[in-house]
Each structure stands twice: as C-alpha cells, then as structure tokens.
Amino acid sequence: MKYGFFPGCSYKGAAGYKESTEAVSRLLGIELVEIQDWNCCGATSYWSTQSIEAYVLPARIMALAEKQGLSEIVNVCNACYSTLRKAQEKLAQDNDLNEKVNLALAEEGLKYTGNLNIRHLMEVIVNDLNADDIKKHIKKDLSGFVVAPYYGCQLNRPWADIDDAHYPVLMDRLIEMVGAKPLKNYSAKTECCGAAHMVAHKDLCMPLNNRIVKDAVSKSAQTICTLCPLCQFNVDASQYKSGLPMVPVIFFTQMMGLAFGLSEKDLKLQKLLTPFKLAV
C-alpha cells in the first residue's frame, strides 16, 4: 500500500520514531512516499496567529503532494495532522483566503486544490490493514505488557470523526491486536501535554504532564504509548526530577516493533529519557 508521507519537523529527531516507523512499515508493506521539499506546517503556534502565512505553510505541503500526484497525506504527528486538516477545512470554506493562498503558492508554480485526504499513520494501520495482516508478524508475546494508550488532544478534536473526541479507542484496538494489554480506564487518554507551551510556560505544563503519568502509573501501566513526537517528548521529559514514579513513554510504532520481534536497539528505545526495559 502506497501513501504520501509528511514526516514533519520532529519526526527525525524523536526517540526512535523514524527508525521504528520505517521498520514497521516495511514489515507491513506500507510504502510511505515522502513529499519532496516539504516545510514546517507551522504547528499550533503559527496557526494561532491566523495570518496568511499560517495558511500558506500547510497549503504548500498539500500543494506539493498534489504536484507529486499523491491523493493522501499520512502524518505521524498530531499537530501536523490537525494543522493540515484545519487548513484544508478553512480553505474550503473561504474562497477569498483560498485565492490569496494560491497567489502566494503561484510564485513557485504550485497550486492548492484541497483534493487530498489527510490521515494519521496509526489510524491508517488500524483502518486500512486487516487485523490478520498485522497479527501474522507477531513474534513476541506481550500479553503481560500493560500499555497506557495516550492519544493527546489533537488527533480527534474538533472533528471526532475517526474516533471519540474524549475517549478514543483506536489505539486500544491496535495494542490488543499486537497482543499487549491496553490499560482500561486510562482517564488521561486525551489530556493535553502542553505542546510547545512547555518551553514558555513550564510551570503550567508540568502539572498537565504529571496527570498523564500519574494516571498511568497508579493504574499499573508499564508504558505509555504515544503517537506524536511532541507528546512523547513532553511526557517523557517531564518525569525527569519530578519525584513521581516514572514510566517509559514509547511510540506506537515501537510497541508494534517489539511485538514483531525487533530489538530494543533497532527501535532506538535506548534514546528514551525514562529508561525502557521490557519486563514481560
């Protein structure tokens, strides 16, 4: 299966996200065709300025994909995913804005039509693949491994179309599919990690992350599983010197890789700040 792929700025630097995504995709037969010459989507910070540039950034990514003949863009970051979708929605409703954005893109000979599906890799894996095609790769028994599915706040909001806005279950299903145990009643599923505010407003963001960690630890999760580089980094890094019991924070692709028998080294699990040790 072939998809257009927008890695986003944090993908490469995130702890093993790239390595695990590539390894798992290869196994599953998912071909991710990277958009050539992509740029930063602007994320939440630029988006909140509501300026033309904030729309041009995501529009350029989508226009590039269109130029490459891609009909779907798969994201691995919640902020990228929601920024592209929000831009797409806004540009579809506002002809005036659409015109202005296209005027800017025309400088490079690009054109944005919006005729694209914006998706997240986790959702692609759960919805487009057969469960059996995933299960057949399982090499390691993770049945004793309790995983807290942490979705973050931007995957399902505001649309709530791929899953429930407050209590999603897609990743729970994926965790089950690869033989691990999703933490039931994980209340922090869609709590906000603070995103980029962690830099400027650390004092406000720390309690948010503490909740996400504490709810997982107190309910006996052995790891928190994420699907966004910034979520992973915030939840992982916030535990440093917090004094609370710690729990490793991994990517869903790393969890899949573990089940598929890949080594912790292959999946770059040693890059996590909170040390990971699979004890099952």
Added chain:
Amino acid sequence: MRESKPKIGVYVCHCGTNISGKVDVEAVSEYASALPHVAIAKNFKFMCSSPGQQLVIDDIRKNDLNRVVVASCSPRMHEKTFRTACQAAGINPYYFQMACIREHDSWVTEDPEAATQKAKDLVRGSVARVAHHQQLTSRVVDINPNVLVIGGGISGMQAALDIADGGKKVYLVERDPSIGGNMSKFDKTFPTLDCAACISTPKLVAVGQHENIEMMTYSEVADVSGFVGNFTVKIRKKPRYVDADKCTGCGVCTEKCPSKVLSEFDHDLTKRKAIFTPFPQSVPNTPVIDTENCLFFKKGKCRACEKFCEAGAIDFEQKEEIVEINVGSIIIATGFETFDPTPLTQYGFGRYPEVYTSIQFERINNATGPTSGKIVTKDGKKPESVAIIHCVGSRDQNYMKYCSRVCCMYSMKFAHLVREKTGAEVYEFYIDIRSPGKGYEEFYNRLQEEGTHFIRGKVSQITDMVDSPEDEGKLMVVAEDTLARKVRRIPVDMVVLSVGLKPAAGIEDIARMVGISVDSDGWINELHPKLGPLATPSDGIFIAGCCQGPKDIPDSVAQGQGAAGAALSLISRGKLEIEAAVSAIDPERCMGCRQCEEVCVYGAISYHPALNICEVNEAICKGCGNCAATCPNKAIDLKHFNNDELLAEMEGLMFGPADFHHGTDEQAA
C-alpha cells in the same frame, strides 16, 4: 351549478390599523365596486366584530346578494366566522370567499402603494373565484362516546380519570406492565417537596378501580383507522403468562424466581426477577414474565413460579392477542424518556461508578429504590460532596438543542435532598438557572440560602485524575467558572448528570398511525402553539403531557385535564358535521389505477375491487387535493377547489381589469 347570476358583496376590513396602516382600504373598496358582478363594496373597521358581521347579513338580505368576499385576515382566522354569517343570512356558506390582505399583504409589504395594489389584486382574484362557487352541504355523523388514552403516566391517568368521572368509557393503554409512568419513580416533587408516591399512588389506584376505565397494560396500539368520532383501534395485548383473574398478587412467584436481570424501573441500579412487577405499588399488581430472561422460555426448564403459585395463575400457554375497540376520540400521552449520557464520554457515565443520571438519582432517593432512600455511594459511604451537572444533553448543539425545562428545578430539589439527608457540600454546575413557575424562583432563593454552591459554567470533564493525595478516590469535576473567570477542579464523591428529556421511543409510530407529525426533535406537533396546544391537525386526536415537549408535573396534569375536557366536549356533541370541501371521485371516469390511494396521506381513499374504482371516505378526507392533482384521468374533483374555481381565481389575480372583464364575462356567462 349556479341558480342565478352572481351578485357579489365585497367587504374590506381595516383590522384596526393592522391593514389600514398600509393598505388604502377606501381605494380598495372603491376599486372592488367596479369589478364584474359586484353589487356592493364597503370597508369597515373590524369585519369580524358583531357589527361587521351584521353588515354582511343585512346587505345580503336587503340587496339579495348571493356571493360574499371579505378581504381581511387569513381564512384560518375567520373563514368560519363569515361562512356562518352567510348562512345566517340565508345563503349557502360556501358562497363565501376570503381575500387575505393582512398576513399576505399589509404585514409583509413595506411600501403602502405596493400593498394597496396587492390588496386590489387579491380582491380581484377572490371576486373572480366566488362567482364560480357552488353550493355545498356538509354531512352529519354520529360520534362514538368512548375515548382511548395512550400512555398511563400522570398526564394520561389524569385525562382518563376526568373522562371517566364525566361518565364516559375510557380505554387506557399502557405498554409497561404497570401504569404510573415516570412520576412513579420519583421520591419528592419540586418546589413543594411533597412526596411523589403519596400523590401519585392514589391516582394509580383510582384508575385501577374506576368502573368507566378499562385498563390495558402491557399492551400497545397496533393500528388506528377511521376518523373523528369513529376510530377503530387495534391493540396488541402482550402475553403476561400470568392469568390476571386468578393472580392474587401475593408475590411468591417473584420471590422464587431464580433469574435476575437489571431493573428497568431502577435504571440498572438493582436487579429484578424474570417474573416481576415493576414496583411494589404497581397497578395492576399482576406480574409479567420476561421471556428473554425466563429460564423456562430460554432453556425449557425451571417453572418454579408455576410450582409455587397457589392460585395456579401461571399460564405458559398465553398468546399475544389483538383486541379491537371503537372510540370517538384519542388522547396521546406517551410522555418522555431520559437522555442517555453515554455518548458524552467526557462525563464518564458507565466508566465511573459514582456518576449517576438524574433518573437514577431519583431512584436512590426513593424509599423503594436501591438504597431505600439513603444517599450513599456504591461502597455504602455517605458522600461528603456531590456535584450536580445541569444541561446534560439539553441545550447542546450536538444532542438536543432545546432546554428540557425541568432539569434546573429537579437539580435543585436534589441539592436540597442531599443537604438534608447527608449534609454534604453540593455544587450545582449550571449554564443559566431557569425557574419560571409558581414558587420556583423562591425555591432557588431558598437553595442559595441553604448553602448550595452554584457555579456558572459548563462542565468540560469528569475524571478520576486527582492532583492532591487527599482527593484520592474522588472524582474531579472540571469547569470554567464563568463568574469567577477561572477553571475550577472540584473533588466530589458523587456526580449527578441532570439529563434532558426526549420523546418516548415509538412516538413516531403512534404519530404515523393517527396521521400527525412530529417536529425536528421528535415531539408531537400541536395544532397551534398558542391557541391549539392540546389539539392536533387530525380531528379527534388530542395530546397531553410530555409527548408534545418537556413539561413538569403541574403542566402535565393540566394538559391531561385539558385534553380530557376537549375530548369530552367533542363526544358530548353526539353528532359531528363534516367539512364539505372534500374530494369526490367520478365513478364513470375512474380507471381504478389507485394512484390517488397512494398519495392520500390521510388514508381517505379505498379501492373497490369489484367495481375497479376508488372511493373517498368524506369523513376522513381533509380536502388537501393531492388526489385531484394526481388523477391521470381527471376523475377526481376537489369540492370548493375545483378547476373552474381555481382557474377563475388565477385569471383574476393575473389579469388587470381590462383583460379581466373579457376573461370572466365569457366564463361566467
């Protein structure tokens, strides 16, 4: 067929300044006087007033008028008034035509000149039409004096009792095993805090014992046919598997039954048996067997109830029965059900054991409920703090856009009960407090004085994630306090979701059977929001209580009594005049294609196979004209709206006086 040349009187109404404020009524009446066949044209301050009507009557008598046009409001307002005036003066009431120059003109036109021109056009159309009117006579049918009440809640019970007390026979159909409805689940009622059971139980008993009420519980309406005064209703009596005549209501069967399932009456807070009565005061007190959970019906074994029943009342052979009854009028009182908050995942209903719906909390407060009326958590502890969340499902663009009207008040009732029974802190999270009603605002004031915390803000989340160790085990209620302008996280032991009201399931089926409609939220459309709140567009069908929209107990009872009065008034007439403007099928031209039967939404047309023609039941026909427009062979004539009349009116409307003279004179000649 007209007996004589038309001689028309035209009357232009000022309607105070409603019409004359925009329309030059003098000019219109002067203009009308020059129209063909018009003998007299006048204008008058209020045509609907007694002197106005008298003016018409006197002119008819003095000047031998045989046609009348009144240019005033909508025919829905006063067509009947002027038809009656015509009749009083001795001409056929259908020799009258109304030109609507208020709703269609003066109220909606800005420019006075344009409004006057439009009034002239409308009058011209009516004059042209009325010349073609034919004499019609209405038929008279007998009215069956029995009444059917659908739904045995407080509204339906009240309606049944009033009609029965008036000496008429009532059939009360209730689909649950007992009458009583939602009110039977409550403990106290707002704002007086009197005991719900103490006031409703006597009603249940009175209904059960009334000689004029035939109660049909565990039964559903399967089909309604006929028309006002003469409905035939099929009722599906579900098998109870208990012989009501033999059963003494001793309850031993229930005691011995080994099968336990979640209780619908207690909204899943307790378990009931497979043979059960919904609640101790059930009327009738005859249990029913729930075949889905009965071991005998499931596995062919058990029969414990049968073994222990001394009266020998258990009858596994009972079958569903269809009973046919004849009634003259029907009152729908199907009530409401509460909104299921499961889709609002942010509130964790179903995930957190201490999150309750308001109807569950009613049961907790009730002496016959799961905790015998004590407010305790599922662990049996007395709560130290309780949050009550208003507007769950109501006033929500994603679920029910409307305000459910009763939630603010019952929420405050809960707050009072919690404070009284446990002394716990109570936090009411509200958007707006709505307390319109006698003694309601006073109750709100009382609650504030009692120390209930009112926090204005929509709750965003209920979670078990607590920040400080002393809150461990509690639920955090997160909301933006919009008055204090800060986000609050309040730890509580119990949460009550004040869920909104929605129409009871199956309401569309009932509405369809009697030929009425429901609104976009599913509530039954009344005939008129102000002047016909208990009637429906189907004659003889009345509504009462929450089937029309959310209501509290006083309003539901008032509507029950009102609907009973309306039904009594109808059946007391004994006979009924039926509108003459109905369709008629010419049997010579009908080919029996049955297309008219398909388009008739009232079911007034039936096919006669022996003659291969269709026939109209004039008593059911509403004169909508669907059939006449559909008939490929022009075999159907809608009386009072036949082609002659409509074409004449259109020509009158479209052509100016010059063309007009030419056009109609030829036709009218």
